Amino acid sequence: VVVAFAILAAWELVTAIGVMASRRPIYNALSLVANMLGLAVLFLLLNAQFLFAAQIIVYAGAVMVLFVFIIALLNPQMDITLSRPSVEWGYGLIFGVVFAGLILALLYNRDLTGIPGVFTPQVIDAFGNVQILGAVLYSRFLLPVEVTSVLLLVAAVGAVYLAARKIR
Amino acid sequence: VSGVPAYYFLWLSGVIFTIGAVGVLIRRNPLVIFMCIELMLNAVNLAFVAVGRYLNSMDGQVFAFLVITVAAAEVVVGVAIIVQVYRAGRNMDVDELDLMKS
Numbered sequence: 001v002v003v004a005f006a007i008l009a010a011w012e013l014v015t016a017i018g019v020m021a022s023r024r025p026i027y028n029a030l031s032l033v034a035n036m037l038g039l040a041v042l043f044l045l046l047n048a049q050f051l052f053a054a055q056i057i058v059y060a061g062a063v064m065v066l067f068v069f070i071i072a073l074l075n076p077q078m079d080i081t082l083s084r085p086s087v088e089w090g091y092g093l094i095f096g097v098v099f100a101g102l103i104l105a106l107l108y109n110r111d112l113t114g115i116p117g118v119f120t121p122q123v124i125d126a127f128g129n130v131q132i133l134g135a136v137l138y139s140r141f142l143l144p145v146e147v148t149s150v151l152l153l154v155a156a157v158g159a160v161y162l163a164a165r166k167i168r
Numbered sequence: 169v170s171g172v173p174a175y176y177f178l179w180l181s182g183v184i185f186t187i188g189a190v191g192v193l194i195r196r197n198p199l200v201i202f203m204c205i206e207l208m209l210n211a212v213n214l215a216f217v218a219v220g221r222y223l224n225s226m227d228g229q230v231f232a233f234l235v236i237t238v239a240a241a242e243v244v245v246g247v248a249i250i251v252q253v254y255r256a257g258r259n260m261d262v263d264e265l266d267l268m269k270s
Contacts, residue, residue, distance in 0.1 A: 002171045009180050016184045019207050020191035025199050032203050035184075039210050046177075046221040048229050051213075051236075058236050063206065063243050070247050071199065074254050092194035096186050103182035107175045117225035136226045137233070144230075148237050155241035162248035 004045060011038045029067045036060045047121060049129045177218035185211035196261045198250050202243065209239045 015038060018031030040055040124132055137145055184207060191204030213232040220228020254260060 005172045005176065009176075012180060012184060013187075016187040016207055019200075019203055020187050020195070025197060028200050028203050032206060035207065036210060039214060042177075042214060043217055046217050048217050048221070048232075051217060051229055051232055054233060054236055055213075058240055059206075059210070063240055066243060066247055067199065067203065070251065074251070074260075089194055092190045095193060096190035099189060100183055100186040103186065104179055107178045107182065110175060112174055112219060112222055114219075114223045114225075116223050117227070119226045120224045132226055133229055133233075137230055141230050141234075144234055148234055151238065152241050155244050159244045159248040162245070162252055165252070 001045070005042075008038055008042050008045070012042070025071045026068070029064060029071055032067070033060055033064045036064065047124060047129065050133050174218060174222040178215055181211045181215040181218065184208075184214070196263055198253075198260060198262055198265075199247075201262065202246055202250070206239060206243070209235055 012035060015031045015035035019028050019035060022028045022031060036055060036059045040052045040060070043049075043052045043055060119132060188204045188207035188211060191207065192201050195201050195204065213235050216228040216232040216235070218228070220226065220231075250260075253265065
C-alpha cells in the first residue's frame with residue numbers, strides 16, 4: 001500500500017505541475033485528466049468506491065470533455081503564450097514555497113484529533129460503501145443535497161441564458 | 169490504509185493545492201486558470217476523503233461528493249462566460265479583460 005501511495009503521489013505531483021506549467025491549453029487539459037484519474041485511484045485506496053466512480057464520470061468524463069471541447073472549439077492559439085517569465089513568476093514561486101512550507105509545517109507528524117465515527121472499515125464492508133453513503137446522504141445531509149440540486153438547476157439555466165445572449 | 173499515516177495524504181493534498189494556487193497566480197489564460205481552480209478543488213476533496221477515512225466517518229465522502237457537484241456547476245457557468253467573452257472578440261488575457269468596468 002505504501003508503494004502504491006508513493007507511485008500515485010509522484011504521479012499526482014507530476015501531472016499537477018503539468019497543469020500549472022504546460023504552454024498549450026490542450027496539454028494542460030490532458031494533464032488535468034491524468035491528475036483526476038490518479039486522484040480517483042487514491043479514492044479507491046481510501047475505500048471510497050462511490051467517489052472513485054463519481055470522480056471518473058463527473059470530472060474526468062463530463063467536466064474535462066467540456067474543457068477539451070471548448071479548447072478545440074475556440075482554438076485559442078493567440079493566447080497560448082505563458083505569461084512572460086517576469087516578476088509575477090518570481091512572486092508566484094515565492095508564494096508557492098511559503099504556502100507549501102506553512103501547510104507542511106502545520107501538518108508535520110500531527111495526528112488527527114477528531115472523535116472517531118462509527119463507520120469503521122468492518123461496518124462499511126458489512127453494508128457496502130455505496131449503501132452507507134446513500135443512507136447518510138439522504139438522512140443527515142438531506143438539506144445540503146436539496147440545496148445542491150437547486151444550485152445545479154440555477155447553473156443550467158444560467159448557462160443557457162449566457163449562451164443565448166449577445167454581449168457587445 | 170495500513171502503513172500510510174494520515175498526514176501523508178494531507179501533505180499531498182496541500183502540495184497539490186499549492187500548485188493550483190500558484191497556477192492561478194501566474195497564468196493568464198482564463199481556461200487554464202479554471203483548470204488550476206479544479207486542481208485546488210480536487211486537492212481539497214482528497215483531504216476530505218482522507219480525514220474521513222482515518223476518523224471512520226462518512227462525512228468526508230459526503231462533502232467531497234457535494235464539492236464535485238458544485239465544481240461541475242461552476243465549470244458550466246464559467247465556461248459559458250469564457251465563450252461569451254471570446255465571442256465578443258476580446259483578447260483572452262485576464263490582465264486585459266475589463267468588461268465589468270463601467
